[in-house]
Every structure is written in structure tokens, then in C-alpha cells.
Amino acid sequence: MRISRLFGCRHWPVVHRSIVHRSIVHRSVVQWLALLLGFALLAACSKLEDPTLHPAFDPANTSPPPPKPATAPSELRNAFFGDLHIHTSLSTDAFVMGVRAMPDDVYRFAKGHAIAHAAGYPIQIKRPLDFAAITDHAEYLGEARLANIDYPTTKKTMREILLEGNAFSITKDWLQTVLKFRKQGFGLTEPNKEILANSWQLTIDAAQRHNEPGVFTSFIGYEWSSYVGEIAVHIHRCVIYRDSKVSALPFSSLDSSRPEDLWKFLQRESDRGIKAFAIPHNANVSKGNMYARVDSNGKALTHVYAEARRRWEPISEILQIKGASETHPLLSAEDEFANFSLASMQPGDEPEGVYELQGSYMRDALRTGIEMQRSEGFNPFRFGVIGSTDSHNASSPTEESDYSGKLPIMDGSAGLRTNEATLLPKGINPANSWSSGGLAGIWAKENTRESLFDAMRRKETFATSGPRIMVRFFAGWDYDAALLSDAGFVAKAYAQGVSMGGQISNASKGSSPRFLVAALKDPIGANLDRVQIIKGWSGVDGQSHEKIYNVALSGNREVAADGSAQPVGNTVDLATASYSNSIGAAELSAFWQDPDFKPGQNAFYYARVLEIPTPRWSTYDAVKLGSEPMQPATIQERAITSAIWYSP
Structure with a gap:
């Protein structure tokens, strides 16, 4: 923000950001106070009504x-x-x-x-x-x-x-x-x-x-x-x-x-x-x-x-x-x-x-x-x-x-x-x-x-950025897609596999791990955009790699051949710091089987659930103050599960 705009005054020199970045760590309090004396004459111009x-x-x-x-x-x-x-x-x-x-x-x-x-x-x-x-x-x-x-x-x-x-x-x-x-x-x-x-x-x-x-x-x-x-x-x-x-x-x-x-x-x-x-x-x-x-x-x-x-x-x-x-x-x-x-x-x-x-x-x-x-x-x-x-x-x-x-x-x-x-x-x-x-x-x-x-x-935990998104994440060898619609889904998922924080091993020849993920939006929050599974694995060269799989998308979107997905859209009105749940979904679930699995490689998998874009706190503040919102003006809140590990 230009200081001249803050006060409604003209011809005030702008302090270059890079100069400030280099100097703040090294200036003493006395030096900074001396710098502020240059602002003193303008102080009467600015008293914010907050x-x-x-x-x-x-x-x-x-x-x-x-x-x-x-x-x-x-x-x-x-x-x-x-x-x-x-x-x-x-x-x-x-x-x-x-x-x-x-x-x-x-x-x-x-x-x-x-x-x-x-x-x-x-x-x-x-x-x-x-x-x-x-x-x-x-x-x-x-x-x-x-x-x-x-x-x-x-x-x-x-x-x-x-x-x-x-x-x-x-x-x-x-x-x-x-x-x-x-x-x-x-x-x-x-x-x-x-x-x-x-x-x-x-x-x-x-x-x-x-x-x-x-x-x-x-x-x-x-x-x-x-x-x-x-x-x-x-x-x-x-x-x-x-x-x-x-x-x-x-x-x-x-x-x-x-x-x-x-x-x-x-x-x-x-x-x-x-x-x-x-x-x-x-x-x-x-x-x-x-x-x-x-x-x-x-x-x-x-x-x-x-x-x-x-x-x-x-x-x-x-x-x-x-x-x-x-x-x-x-x-x-x-x-x-x-x-x-x-x-x-x-x-x-x-x-x-x-x-x-x-x-x-x-x-x-x-x-x-x-x-x-x-x-x-x-x-x-x-x-x-x-x-x-x-x-x-x-x-x-x-x-x-x-x-x-x-x-x-x-x-x-x-x-x-x-x-x-x-x-x-x-x-x-x-x-x-x-x-x-x-x-x-x-x-x-x-x-x-x-x-x-x-x-x-036991690490049966997940992180959210604030909303109360609920997410289940299981892995096993015998799951199938029909289990997601089964009335006993959770009990059978526990019985046949492990939940977030757990470990699977002993892959049989020709098999690959199967995952179940189910997410439910915050009851008073934004709809969900997508569910992703993030995989990390160690290759034969000893180096690790990562890949992100879009496994569930809201709306009529489909995962492209290269694994990408179109954005869900954005309903945020910056002028009012509001959004609409006219896009996204209240819940998303998926059955997913790792298409790139190699039984000799150590690996981990975790799920990430994204909401549709919503206003950031700074955008709500901008509306209250009648000012321009800082960037980023919108965010996509999320939930991230603990991983499930695979060991050969």
C-alpha cells in the first residue's frame, strides 16, 4: 500500500520493498524510530475507523x-x-x-x-x-x-x-x-x-x-x-x-x-x-x-x-x-x-x-x-x-x-x-x-x-485449515467399489484393511492396493471441489518421487488423460466477501486402485480434500474497512489425512 494513498496526501516518497526487507532485520529500534519521525507530520492525516x-x-x-x-x-x-x-x-x-x-x-x-x-x-x-x-x-x-x-x-x-x-x-x-x-x-x-x-x-x-x-x-x-x-x-x-x-x-x-x-x-x-x-x-x-x-x-x-x-x-x-x-x-x-x-x-x-x-x-x-x-x-x-x-x-x-x-x-x-x-x-x-x-x-x-x-x-487423525470437513481414508487388498454404497461400509473397511495412519504389506503377485475415501463438507461451510490421493514412493535408484491423483470431482467434470482436472469455478464476490454453494458437492467418495504400483517399492498414500474457493479473512476485513482486499483474496480450504504406508 502506498503511504500517500493511506493518508490522502501527495508527493510522499515510497519506501522500496526490497530495501525494507534487507534493512528491518538489522536496524535497531532507535534507527526505526528515527525513520518514523519522517512520518510524524502526516500522522494527523490518518486515524482509521475500524x-x-x-x-x-x-x-x-x-x-x-x-x-x-x-x-x-x-x-x-x-x-x-x-x-x-x-x-x-x-x-x-x-x-x-x-x-x-x-x-x-x-x-x-x-x-x-x-x-x-x-x-x-x-x-x-x-x-x-x-x-x-x-x-x-x-x-x-x-x-x-x-x-x-x-x-x-x-x-x-x-x-x-x-x-x-x-x-x-x-x-x-x-x-x-x-x-x-x-x-x-x-x-x-x-x-x-x-x-x-x-x-x-x-x-x-x-x-x-x-x-x-x-x-x-x-x-x-x-x-x-x-x-x-x-x-x-x-x-x-x-x-x-x-x-x-x-x-x-x-x-x-x-x-x-x-x-x-x-x-x-x-x-x-x-x-x-x-x-x-x-x-x-x-x-x-x-x-x-x-x-x-x-x-x-x-x-x-x-x-x-x-x-x-x-x-x-x-x-x-x-x-x-x-x-x-x-x-x-x-x-x-x-x-x-x-x-x-x-x-x-x-x-x-x-x-x-x-x-x-x-x-x-x-x-x-x-x-x-x-x-x-x-x-x-x-x-x-x-x-x-x-x-x-x-x-x-x-x-x-x-x-x-x-x-x-x-x-x-x-x-x-x-x-x-x-x-x-x-x-x-x-x-x-x-x-x-x-x-x-x-x-x-x-x-x-x-x-x-x-x-x-x-x-x-495410532495416527488416526487428519488436519483441516479450519472447516470441519470429515474424511475417511482406508487401504486394503480386497476392497471393491460396491463397498462405498454398502450400509456396513465403515465396519467392513476396518475389518478388511487399515485406516489413516496404518500400514499395509505382503502384496500378492499381480495385486495392487485398493483405497476407499469418503469426504463430507462442513455442515455450515463450503461445498467440496475434489478429493485427491497423494502418493510418494522410492524408486530403484533410491530417490523418492511423488504423484497426485484426482480420484473424485464434483459436478460433471472428468479426469483428463494426463490426470488433470478442470477448475471447479469460483463464485466469490469480492465486493461483499460472499460465495455460493451453487458449485461443488456436499460429499464426495471414491474407490481407487493404484495403477502404478510396484510391490518392491516403499510407498505412502494420503488423501487431500479441497473446498470450492471462498473469501480469505483479509477479504472479509477489506469489506469491513472499505479497502481493497489483499492477495490472495480467495482460498481453497482443505482437509489432509494422515498417510497409509506400504512396505514390501
Whole structure:
């Protein structure tokens, strides 16, 4: 956005994006403030009227949560949706960025109650979640809110910053906060074990209060927040406990910055009867470190490493606010949908080549795993997938039409996350590229801690980008197309094969694996465009390959001879941020047999379900603000299943 257009003023010099990208990482706060002085004379020209800040939160004037009856247990398993990655003001970065919400707020929001956003307006989810976990950063847990730290958000509330400020003052506060935190990190104070213990107990107590077996599951957890070289290069993990028997204190990166040591801690706790596992997330901003071919010491991976990783990290989070970690266009050039939710943490982070992306995405990791299975005899990267939000505002803001951001001073209002309320040149605020988050889908017998945890252990999980798309995915040797219309479809699919997260083997001569996939749209969401099966396999040369198969299409479309399919169309009206379900389908299913199967090759298969195009959160914001929508203006939300592996 041109600054001159923002103010309605003329002849203001434009700051070139590439110059800003090169400089922001290296400029000090003082230098940036000096730069902002040049904007001061224009500050009076711009004070955004942002309707997303109104009305102010009033607990006496909120809607009650919608009713949520208990879900009956089912041997055929129910689909449950939730968020296993939510922060409160107990996390240092959340507090610094303006959050004041506490653990009880997380569960109240997840159950459908209205809570106050950090910017002082009400936020409320349309439908309650089935489960949630508070995963505050273990490092300096709870200390920032009790310390006398000097940040703009400790001098004024977020609401005061946004309502009383103008473009200049808001930008100044933004830069002071973001750059100072980038320099200081989580260590704003000295570690305090008493505060850590008290804050951990607050987290445990809240989860215990809100756990309602059959209706709502509250997991106890935290985030181990290590990084490589710089704070924006994540190798974070969320630790989730199976029940109320938990560790005396969280294991943090202050104890060790090596994931191998986290796994050893989990092993020691398991020996004491405490059951937990870790969930890696944001591999997309790990710069190849999340799924690297070497360990934390740079040494080649071993069978012992592979076994430990597979045991303690059965699933990975691949869809969340800070972007998607399924794949990238530079890694999957033949994948026309690989450019979904590509996000960065700071200006200048755009990858220069494939080498900067390898080890940072799920599909690439699965390919590395089957390569190593062939060459080394073990696979360290055999994991399932989920989505979650990584919201730092005690909420799960997955609804595009009502998105409320992740870190309040960066994206807590429509004006902030679209740059309309600041003087920031395009590309400086990473929140511009963020998504609205994701959800974890779990197929479990019942909505209890134990049942959901065990389902995640067996990787019977899927990720969504926010909508509650339901998807079943099975593989076996004896399925046929008629099974899809059989009243006993699910029972027979389980009996004759394996579900997502499983493995098939022992192919008989001349046979090839058969797959069943069935997807159902979100009841209040968009129709479905297509279902795809993504295959990866290792060839005789030891290298892995991938191929995407369109197996079910909505409408009267047919798969072309080259495997491609025509686009479903686009009904989005950008002027009103609306769409129509006049295209697409409410449900799609397919029987598919791998036409390229070779029994001697290790392989994996997973399903991806795409919705028709719908407005992105930024388009809804643009309509509210009366501005031009940012790009991309539309997206295709999706669900991605855990893989099924084939081993010779």
C-alpha cells in the first residue's frame, strides 16, 4: 500500500520493498524510530475507523453458548474436532503482545462462551469445539505478567493503543514491541521455579475444571520452545498428556534445546507411569531443521533415533496460523495446490531454492522417510498429521469471516493485519501472510482424554485449515467399489484393511492396493471441489518421487488423460466477501486402485480434500474497512489425512 494513498496526501516518497526487507532485520529500534519521525507530520492525516473493534466487550451483554450434547461412544469411531495449540498471557510473547487472558478463558471460548479479545471486543466461536489444550511456552512460564517489563502494551491496553492512537503512534508501538521482543526473546527475566510451578498448577487446574467426558475434553499440556540460531527459526513441540497424571514441572528448552533430550524426558516420565507425547509444529519456518537428515549434533540418523522419534512424536501439526507445512511449490512443482498458505516470520525469509525448504515440510519428510527405509532400514519420519491454531489470544480464530488474529499488537484488528491502521510498508508485517489457523480432526471411539490420545498415538487423525470437513481414508487388498454404497461400509473397511495412519504389506503377485475415501463438507461451510490421493514412493535408484491423483470431482467434470482436472469455478464476490454453494458437492467418495504400483517399492498414500474457493479473512476485513482486499483474496480450504504406508 502506498503511504500517500493511506493518508490522502501527495508527493510522499515510497519506501522500496526490497530495501525494507534487507534493512528491518538489522536496524535497531532507535534507527526505526528515527525513520518514523519522517512520518510524524502526516500522522494527523490518518486515524482509521475500524468497526472490528466494536462493540466493547460486556459480559452482561453476550450470547449464551450453543448447546452441545454428549456424543455417544461408537466402535466405528466418531470424528472430533479441536485445537491442541493455544496460548494465554502465561506465555511471554502473548503477554508482551497485549494478551491478558488466562487459562479458564481458553476453555470457556472453546465451549462456546464469549470472551474478551486483548483489544477489548467480544469474540465467540459459532460452534463449540470437542477438545482443546492450553500449550503455553514452558520457558519463563507465567513470569512476564508478574514482572515490571517495559513495553508499549504494559503502559496502555491494546484497546487504548488502537482507539486513542493514530497511524504513527500505532506503528511506533508495533515496532518497539516486535523488534524489542525479537532482540530479547523469552528471557525478559531470570528463571523463577516458584512462578513456574504456580503457573503450571494454574494450567492443570483449569484443565481439570473444564474436562467433561463425552462432551468436552481438556488436555493438559505445554510447549517446548527451542529454536535454531534465531528466535524465528522454530523447532517447537507441544507436549500433550494422556490424563491427569502429569509431570511435576514442564521440560523446557532451558533444560535442553535438543529434541532428543525432550524424548528422553518423556521416556523417564513414561517409566513413572506418566503418559505423554510431543507434537512438532511450524516446520515451514524451521529452515530445514524440523525433519533434518541429521540429529541435533549434525550426525547421521540411527535406528535408535528413528525409534525414539516415532514413539514420542506420532503426529505433526501441519496447518496453523503461521502457515501450512504440507508442501511448497518449489518442492512439489507438479502440485497445482501447493501454494496454499505460504507464510513467513520476517521480511526477507523468502526461500532462495529447494535446499532451504527440504526438511521443513511434511510431504518432503515422508519422502525422506521412505528413502531412508530403503537405504538404511529404518524410517524416522512416519507420523500422522493434525491442524491447530497457535493462537496466543486464548481462542481458536479459525473462522475466516470472523478472524481475530494471533498476536494482538500485530494482527488484533482488521486495521492491523491489513496494514490499514499503520504506516508499515507492504511485506513488513508477517501477519499479512498468515492464515486463520487449523483444526485437529481425530477418529476416536469417544470424547475422552484417553480415547482421543490413543487415536493420536495410532495416527488416526487428519488436519483441516479450519472447516470441519470429515474424511475417511482406508487401504486394503480386497476392497471393491460396491463397498462405498454398502450400509456396513465403515465396519467392513476396518475389518478388511487399515485406516489413516496404518500400514499395509505382503502384496500378492499381480495385486495392487485398493483405497476407499469418503469426504463430507462442513455442515455450515463450503461445498467440496475434489478429493485427491497423494502418493510418494522410492524408486530403484533410491530417490523418492511423488504423484497426485484426482480420484473424485464434483459436478460433471472428468479426469483428463494426463490426470488433470478442470477448475471447479469460483463464485466469490469480492465486493461483499460472499460465495455460493451453487458449485461443488456436499460429499464426495471414491474407490481407487493404484495403477502404478510396484510391490518392491516403499510407498505412502494420503488423501487431500479441497473446498470450492471462498473469501480469505483479509477479504472479509477489506469489506469491513472499505479497502481493497489483499492477495490472495480467495482460498481453497482443505482437509489432509494422515498417510497409509506400504512396505514390501
